[in-house]
Amino acid sequence: MASRAEIIEFFDGMLGKKEFFIPLTAAQHQFPKHYYGLTSAALLEDLFVDAAINFQKSDRRSVEISRPERKTSDDVTDAKGEKGWDYRFQGEHYSHKVGKDIGGIALLWDSTFTLPPDRKYSYPSPIVFVLSQYKNKNGKLTGEKDKVEVTPISQYRGKELQNGQYLIICQKKNHLEWSILESLKVESESINLNTFLPLEVLWDKMMDYWAGGIPVNQIELFVTKKRKKSVEPLVQVTDKAHIEFVALPGIYLFPKSELQDVVVEKNNRGVLLPKQKVSDLIQQSYEMQNFVYIPNWYSAYAGSRNVDLYQAQRIEYDNLISAVRR
16 A cells, blocks of 8 residues: 555545534544443544545545445345445445554454464454544653653643643644744643633634645644743744654554454454554554644543534434425
8 A cells, every 4th residue: 555545645635624623523532531432432433434425525526435335124224334344435445443542453343253373363454543642641842952841732621731831833744843833831820721722712823824724634732841941942933843742643544464464362352453563553654654643632622522412313303394394
């Protein structure tokens, strides 16, 4: 699979639009808070695929993306899906996985499956893995002569900013290179994020940056770690900032070729791709640019609860009895 594969370009285009980026990043924060693991993962997958299909219909009409065919009988849908893949993109099958951290990935939900003696397993399709959070909450901002730890503002949803810290608005460039677009110094003894930088104020800033040509999914906000020595020289506006995390949140493409004859793990639920292999594939995907960045900043402002599923279904009923239908 070539570097910067077509499906990665497609997802990058989708997440570069605020009408897709905002709902998806909100859900990545909200769903795990209100649904247990497997339900949350399934809903996030469905939301992601529905978003992709909507993007295709509105912006990429020449692209083919679809779910597995569903058998229907008497208007009842058989939604069992297919083993080994979740959607078809340009004629190729892809499996979709989500995770809050780097850990083992379930390849096969079948506790009765018996591994061969060498414990090797081959997966039938490439994997699109969505990592929803930063691996390790602190990264490093490095200058010519100094460095400081930085934390995504998503970590400050319920945490106070302290006097002397800086909130920096950054644009991701290539690999570890970033631009610092703006820096805001905290001068109160202690202040919460929504008071220091209300969403209405930040949204105006974002609209200006987006209107200036910066893709929606390239901007992130970080907070510098509090320390005695001033960090002001490190947070000046620049096109040559260096910021590094163990892994960034985003979409990672694992090629099918890297999933053949891999040594796997087995538990009482199924077959797992080991954590170390997942970590290696994430690093490889990032270096090959088979990656789409998903900044976390909006999760610091998103509502505490996800959309009311009943209300979404209620619209169907309201439309049914609406006067415009009579």
